[in-house]
Amino acid sequence: MQIGKPGTPVTHISQAYPDRVEVRGRDLTGDLMGRLSFTEYVHLLLTGREPTEEQRFFLDLVLVAIAEHGMMPTSIAARMTLAADPESLQGAVAAGILGVGPVVVGTAAECASLLESGEEPLDAARRIHAAGERVPGFGHPVHRPVDLADERGISGPAVARARALHDAVAEVWGKPLPMNVSMPIAAVMLDLEFPTAAVKAVPILARTAGLLAHLAEEQENPLGFLLAGKAEEAIEYRHD
Numbered sequence: 579m580q581i582g583k584p585g586t587p588v589t590h591i592s593q594a595y596p597d598r599v600e601v602r603g604r605d606l607t608g609d610l611m612g613r614l615s616f617t618e619y620v621h622l623l624l625t626g627r628e629p630t631e632e633q634r635f636f637l638d639l640v641l642v643a644i645a646e647h648g649m650m651p652t653s654i655a656a657r658m659t660l661a662a663d664p665e666s667l668q669g670a671v672a673a674g675i676l677g678v679g680p681v682v683v684g685t686a687a688e689c690a691s692l693l694e695s696g697e698e699p700l701d702a703a704r705r706i707h708a709a710g711e712r713v714p715g716f717g718h719p720v721h722r723p724v725d726l727a728d729e730r731g732i733s734g735p736a737v738a739r740a741r742a743l744h745d746a747v748a749e750v751w752g753k754p755l756p757m758n759v760s761m762p763i764a765a766v767m768l769d770l771e772f773p774t775a776a777v778k779a780v781p782i783l784a785r786t787a788g789l790l791a792h793l794a795e796e797q798e799n800p801l802g803f804l805l806a807g808k809a810e811e812a813i814e815y816r817h818d
Contacts, residue, residue, distance in 0.1 A: 590626060602626050617641065620783065624776040632732050633770045637780070639726070640763050644683060644781050646788035652677040653792040654805055660793050661802025667793060674789040678782050685714035687778035689764035692743070693736050694774060703746040713747050715740070715761025727766045734769035737762075 592601045599606040602622050610619065614628070617638045621629040629637065656674030663669060680688060692702060692714060706713050727733045740761050748754040767777050796802060 591623065624779060625771075625773060630770075632730060633772070635730070636727075636732075636766050636770055637772075640767070640780055641784045641787075643759060643763070643784075645784040646791065649805075650682055652682055652785060653789060656789045657792055657796045657802040658806055659802075660796050661800060661806070664797070670793050670796075671786060671789050674792075675782060675786065678785050680714070683781045683785055684758070684760035684763070686760040686763045686767075686781060687774070688714035689740075689761045690768055690774045690777040693739050693764060693768060699739060699743040699746040700749065702743065703750040707750045713743075713755065715757055715764065716744075716747055716755040717758050727762075727769065732766070732769060736765040736768035740765040 590602070592599065594600075598608065601610060604610050604622075610622075614622065615634070618629055618634055621627070621633060621637055652674040655677050656670045659673040660667065660670035695702070697705075703713065727737055740757070743761075744755075744757055763780075764777055767780070768774070772780075
């Protein structure tokens with residue numbers, strides 16, 4: 579018995595035939611391989627369209643910006659999983675990806691939803707403040723993606739709404755709260771016609787690359803059990 583509303587039994591992404599693999603209407607080996615970069619290919623997969631130069635540039639920028647931030651919980655979980663099961667590279671990557679969320683990797687998806695909601699920035703700021711919640715995309719000063727959007731002439735309605743929200747947050751909170759990188763990422767991607775779903779997908783893809791780097795190093799220089807030992811040393815056990 580099917581649960582939930584069924585979708586149309588159609589996929590627009592890919593199909594393997596006896597003589598070729600077709601991806602988004604293009605021949606994989608005859609057209610895409612050797613012509614598209616991986617970033618361009620990711621854009622095609624996510625949106626069904628090959629990117630413009632600006633879409634490629636900013637997707638590259640975002641992937642580089644959030645792929646790797648050191649010994650974060652995601653990379654520690656991945657390393658410790660590989661230490662426990664050295665043959666399960668994919669399991670270790672999965673362990674790290676499970677921790678990709680708003681606290682560690684950022685709130686770009688939440689920012690995109692807020693920017694697309696149609697809610698007036700001041701109303702949104704007041705609602706969030708009254709609920710005692712944190713505004714997604716604020717709390718750490720990293721403005722470069724928006725600055726670059728201005729420089730490259732692609733700033734649009736989403737960037738304008740992000741700036742309006744910045745002013746509204748300062749008014750409601752009674753002090754300026756600088757944007758972190760998540761809000762500019764969401765605003766720029768929306769103005770470049772990325773679907774909202776892609777805004778959440780991109781940090782997952784980016785962090786996968788960072789995790790693979792940690793796991794390659796883990797295979798050469800194991801740190802997983804050292805990390806586990808340090809955690810045990812740092813935590814006091816109390817028998818109540």
